[in-house]
Amino acid sequence: MYRYDEFDATFVSERVVQFRDQVERRVKGELSEEQFRPLRLMNGLYLQLHAYMLRVAVPYGTLNSRQMHKLAFIADKFDRGYGHFTTRQNIQYNWPKLPDVPAILDNLAEVEMHAIQTSGNCIRNVTADQWSGVAADEVEDPRPYAELMRQWSSLHPEFSFLPRKFKIAVTGDEADRAVIAYHDIGLRLKKNSAGDIGFEIFVGGGMGRTPMIAARVREWLPKSELLGYLEAVMRVYNLNGRRDNKYKARIKILVHELGAEEFTRQVEEEYARLDVPQGLPSDQELERIAAYFAPPAYEDLAENDADHTQHLVDNKEFAEWVERNVAPHKVTGYAIVNISLKPVGGVPGDATSGQMRAIADLAQKMSLDEIRVTHEQNLVLPNVRKHDLFAVWQELKEHKLADANLGLATDIISCPGLDYCGLATARSIPISQDISNRLGDIKRQRDIGDLKIKISGCINACGHHHAGHIGILGLEKRGVEYYQITLGGSGDENAAVGQIIGPGFSSETVTDAVETIVDTYVDLRQNGETFLEAYRRVGAEPFKEAVYATH
Amino acid sequence: MPLIRDGKIVEDSWVLLDDEAELPAKGDVILSLNRLKKDADTIQTRGGRTGVILENDVDEEDLAAYLPQIDLVALTFPAFTDGRAYSQARQLRTKLGFKGELRATGNVLADQATFLCRVGFDSFEVDNGQSIDVWNKALRSMSVAYQRGYDGEQATRDSNPSSQGKAQPTLA
Numbered sequence: 001m002y003r004y005d006e007f008d009a010t011f012v013s014e015r016v017v018q019f020r021d022q023v024e025r026r027v028k029g030e031l032s033e034e035q036f037r038p039l040r041l042m043n044g045l046y047l048q049l050h051a052y053m054l055r056v057a058v059p060y061g062t063l064n065s066r067q068m069h070k071l072a073f074i075a076d077k078f079d080r081g082y083g084h085f086t087t088r089q090n091i092q093y094n095w096p097k098l099p100d101v102p103a104i105l106d107n108l109a110e111v112e113m114h115a116i117q118t119s120g121n122c123i124r125n126v127t128a129d130q131w132s133g134v135a136a137d138e139v140e141d142p143r144p145y146a147e148l149m150r151q152w153s154s155l156h157p158e159f160s161f162l163p164r165k166f167k168i169a170v171t172g173d174e175a176d177r178a179v180i181a182y183h184d185i186g187l188r189l190k191k192n193s194a195g196d197i198g199f200e201i202f203v204g205g206g207m208g209r210t211p212m213i214a215a216r217v218r219e220w221l222p223k224s225e226l227l228g229y230l231e232a233v234m235r236v237y238n239l240n241g242r243r244d245n246k247y248k249a250r251i252k253i254l255v256h257e258l259g260a261e262e263f264t265r266q267v268e269e270e271y272a273r274l275d276v277p278q279g280l281p282s283d284q285e286l287e288r289i290a291a292y293f294a295p296p297a298y299e300d301l302a303e304n305d306a307d308h309t310q311h312l313v314d315n316k317e318f319a320e321w322v323e324r325n326v327a328p329h330k331v332t333g334y335a336i337v338n339i340s341l342k343p344v345g346g347v348p349g350d351a352t353s354g355q356m357r358a359i360a361d362l363a364q365k366m367s368l369d370e371i372r373v374t375h376e377q378n379l380v381l382p383n384v385r386k387h388d389l390f391a392v393w394q395e396l397k398e399h400k401l402a403d404a405n406l407g408l409a410t411d412i413i414s415c416p417g418l419d420y421c422g423l424a425t426a427r428s429i430p431i432s433q434d435i436s437n438r439l440g441d442i443k444r445q446r447d448i449g450d451l452k453i454k455i456s457g458c459i460n461a462c463g464h465h466h467a468g469h470i471g472i473l474g475l476e477k478r479g480v481e482y483y484q485i486t487l488g489g490s491g492d493e494n495a496a497v498g499q500i501i502g503p504g505f506s507s508e509t510v511t512d513a514v515e516t517i518v519d520t521y522v523d524l525r526q527n528g529e530t531f532l533e534a535y536r537r538v539g540a541e542p543f544k545e546a547v548y549a550t551h
Numbered sequence: 552m553p554l555i556r557d558g559k560i561v562e563d564s565w566v567l568l569d570d571e572a573e574l575p576a577k578g579d580v581i582l583s584l585n586r587l588k589k590d591a592d593t594i595q596t597r598g599g600r601t602g603v604i605l606e607n608d609v610d611e612e613d614l615a616a617y618l619p620q621i622d623l624v625a626l627t628f629p630a631f632t633d634g635r636a637y638s639q640a641r642q643l644r645t646k647l648g649f650k651g652e653l654r655a656t657g658n659v660l661a662d663q664a665t666f667l668c669r670v671g672f673d674s675f676e677v678d679n680g681q682s683i684d685v686w687n688k689a690l691r692s693m694s695v696a697y698q699r700g701y702d703g704e705q706a707t708r709d710s711n712p713s714s715q716g717k718a719q720p721t722l723a
Contacts (some may be wrong), residue, residue, distance in 0.1 A: 007708050011695050018692040022662065025685075035679075038632055041664055121632065151697040151708075157669035158641050158701070161634025238638045273646065278700040282709050 001062050001145045001370065002292045004112040011154070012109045015116060019043045020102035027099070042114030042122055042160070042310070045101055049422050054117040056108060060128035060146035060170075061373040068360035068371055069241035073351040078104050083356070085341060085349040087413060087464055088167070089127045090118055094420055120131060122145035122160045123153035123234075129178045130170040131375040133293060134336055134382045136328040138424050140189045140197050142172040145226060148281065152227050159234045163241035163249045163470030164249035166234075167388055174493060179202040179375055181205045181495035182215045182467060184251045185233060192220045199226055203233055203263070204255030207461035212252040215260035224286065228276035229267075236266045259358040268548040296368040296383060301333025305387040318393055320446070321404035326389065329382075337367070338374070339500060340411060345433050348414040349377030358399040366392055367371040375464075376413055378406065393459040394446045408445040409453060409518065410436040417457025417474060418481075426474025430459035434511045439518065448518055450530045454489075467491030469532045470514060471498040483510040487517070487543060488535045500543050513547050520546040552576035556674040558687050565602055565623060575599070583626055584609060587617055594620060604656070607635040608622070611642045618649055637670045639660075644671035646704070661686040665693050669703035 004012070012479050015193030018250050019039075026036040040046075044055040056071070063071075071091055076081045079093040086092055096104060108114055118125050126149045128241045133141040149168060159166075170187040171176040180186025186202035198220045205214030221229050233251075241260075242248045255263045281289075291346070312319045327336040339359065341349050351359075363371045363381055372380035384392055397404040412435065415421065417428030432455050437443060454468030458475070471486035482504040489498025505513045518531075520543050525534045535543075554563040565579045570586050574593060581602035582590070594601050602623030603614065614624070624643055626636035636655065643649040655667050657675040664686055667675065677686070696705035 007695055011693070011697070014693050014695070018689075020686070021692075030681075030685075035631070035662075036659060039660075082590070154697055155693065156698055157666045157696070157703070158637045159634070160666055161632055161663075235638050235641070239635055243633060243635075275645070275700070279698070281699065285708060327651075448685065 001064060002289065003454060012114050015114065016102060016105045016109055019105060021104055023098060038120055041120035042117055042214055044118035046119060048420055051095050053096055054096045054104060054115060056091050056113060056115045057118045057125040057282055058089050058091060059150045060126055060132065060143055061130050062143065063371040063373065065360040065364035066367050067111045067113055068356050068363065068476050069105060073355035074104055074107055075356065076351040079533060082350055082352045084416065085351065085373050085377050085379065087375045087377060087462065089375055090125060099274060108313055116154055121162045121164050121167065123156065123166045126150055126153065127169045127178055129173055129376060130372040130380050131327065131336055131382065132172060134329050135173050136330050137175065138173045138330065140172045141293055142170040142295045146170050147289050148227065159238055162238055163243045164246065166251065176493040179467060179491040182207055182491055183214065186214050198222050201229065206250050206252040207464060207466050208250065209247060209459045210252065212256065213495050213497065215255055217264040224274055228274055228279055229271055231279055232267050232271035232274060235270055252405060294342065296332045298334065301385060303332050308386045308389055311390040316352040318390060321393055324404045324408065325406045333386055335384050335386050335389060337384045338406045339377050339379040339381065339396060339401050340405050342405060342411045343400055343403050344410055345437045347411050348432055349430050355399050358395065362392055362395055375413065395449060404442065405417055407446055407450050409439040410445060411447050412436060413454040414464035415456050421457060423460055425476040426455035426457050426483065428455045428463055428474050431455055431472065431474065431483065431507065431510060435514050436512050438515055440446040448522065464491060466497050468498055470517060472510065473506065481507050483507065485513060487540055490532060499540060502519045502548060516547050517543050552676050552678045554674060554676050554687060555683065558690065560683050567604065581623065584613060585710040591617060607633065607639060611639050611647060612708065615647055618647055621651060623652040623654060624649060625654040625656045628655060628659050631658045631660050631663060637666065640670040640672055664689045669696065669701045671702055
């Protein structure tokens with residue numbers, strides 16, 4: 001993975017000094033809260049309901065064991081012993097004190113981490129497919145480009161005071177695990193007809209109150225020209241994006257109001273005008289970055305491991321975990337281990353400092369020192385020898401991290417909601433816990449099969465409810481929380497926006513409604529079709545009938 | 552409002568001329584774009600330099616025809632969170648090749664000084680109560696920057712020989 005050289009280290013440490021000074025000036029009253037706000041946001045610091053919240057960047061979701069140990073240390077020393085992994089592959093601390101924040105940033109800088117641009121109206125931390133570099137069917141590893149974009153977007157002189165936040169996601173695979181269609185810019189590495197690899201570029205996706213699927217603006221761009229093209233997109237947005245209404249300020253609205261064709265024309269015109277090579281890194285620099293992502297020292301292994309095969313036969317629980325949570329690796333004899341942070345009835349995405357340490361140690365011993373964070377709020381050990389899977393599972397079990405529910409009904413995405421968030425209109429964590437408890441029986445979950453339930457506690461949609469097969473949106477009317485249900489959303493390569501099925505439900509009845517929907521699916525499914533396949537075949541009607549007849 | 556140039560508070564020789572006011576025979580004046588268009592011929596014959604102030608929703612291309620006569624362009628920041636003028640500045644410097652003084656006016660913070668300098672601003676009419684010391688400290692706060700092709704003092708990786716062609720750092 002990427003390692004800081006002197007240049008990166010200087011950048012991050014100077015940034016910490018700068019922010020320490022800003023905090024001091026804020027404490028002394030030399031900066032007003034209004035002036036301080038965008039400055040602290042660009043360093044990942046929010047003011048939440050009860051306290052500050054610090055969001056630490058995990059660039060493209062990649063961590064090593066030393067970094068994970070540091071995250072555990074920070075959770076213990078500066079917070080309440082846990083952290084929350086987010087849908088942007090970051091980690092949030094919910095209880096830091098403002099004067100401690102520069103010290104936290106110092107600690108992060110020691111392990112080549114920071115909180116730069118995890119919030120604010122700037123280019124946010126770039127996200128990527130969590131299986132980058134290891135997925136069996138990948139076209140190319142997108143991480144060198146994600147790192148290039150991390151560098152390019154950090155304190156960008158022109159694009160740091162945008163109309164609104166700006167999110168970029170990248171994948172190197174046809175199967176989209178990075179939700180690129182819902183990003184301001186979505187990038188996919190693909191081969192053109194000549195067999196050359198370049199970027200397919202999508203712009204203007206987003207969730208929030210106006211969910212939109214991104215439009216394709218470029219079918220193929222030479223890889224090396226990426227930053228030039230991004231500059232053109234950003235400039236068209238910075239100059240023309242709406243600033244009169246924060247709800248209409250995202251690039252999706254600009255693309256929508258201009259029309260994708262006109263927006264693309266403006267971008268292409270700007271791009272044609274640019275002195276592209278001037279803004280591009282040298283070949284030498286691209287190679288320098290790419291070298292960090294060269295495959296680690298994999299052993300020459302056989303496809304199958306006899307011990308592993310025996311464990312699969314002997315231990316049904318282990319076999320079921322392997323079936324759900326372990327994915328094929330591009331290197332023979334290795335596997336991708338997905339660690340669920342969704343224990344039945346638990347808080348989605350939370351990990352204690354003890355769990356973080358256990359995962360860090362496992363990564364060091366058995367995953368070539370790598371860990372990934374997923375947008376679905378889970379973790380990944382990307383480089384595990386099949387031979388080691390049983391030992392990894394036992395260790396995970398020891399730390400309550402071996403739930404075999406990846407992609408099942410209890411693998412719920414949930415935003416922090418009204419329990420933490422200053423923007424929330426309703427609680428989301430307790431609803432996700434309630435649903436998780438209700439559907440938690442593993443036999444039942446396995447029978448239901450692939451199902452993505454996503455819950456947001458307000459219209460901003462941090463819980464990705466628009467992309468949920470079953471989406472739940474928490475709202476509030478006259479002091480009472482209620483929950484809207486959408487069906488048919490998807491964040492993968494066949495992305496779709498979920499459709500509202502009808503009137504909302506109270507916090508007491510929403511779990512019943514979800515259960516009814518699930519049971520309706522189980523009754524009407526044919527030939528092993530998944531929930532989403534069944535929904536696409538029959539539409540919303542049978543679900544509506546069932547839900548509104550019984551509630 | 553104090554004017555900052557080259558890290559110092561300096562006298563401002565420029566006067567912002569009201570659209571209704573008569574064009575003085577001498578002295579440096581800053582005009583609105585409309586006034587500039589209206590008096591484009593007269594301007595050439597008067598003594599003194601001409602500047603123009605652009606609102607941040609104006610396409611800088613509108614100015615292109617007049618740029619040869621212009622010594623100063625002032626861009627506006629109605630709020631320090633409104634970043635349109637960064638792109639206008641960039642376009643003026645690179646697309647239109649403007650070499651004169653580029654002035655940031657309105658609501659800018661010292662904490663934005665490095666961004667402003669790097670997109671090509673070289674003078675700052677600041678109205679935020681922050682001292683010149685805070686401004687200069689902010690300007691020196693970052694010695695390195697990642698983006699290539701932007702002006703400014705910071706070293707970028709490709710312009711900094713010490714960071715080029717370095718041996719691969721070893722894993723810790």
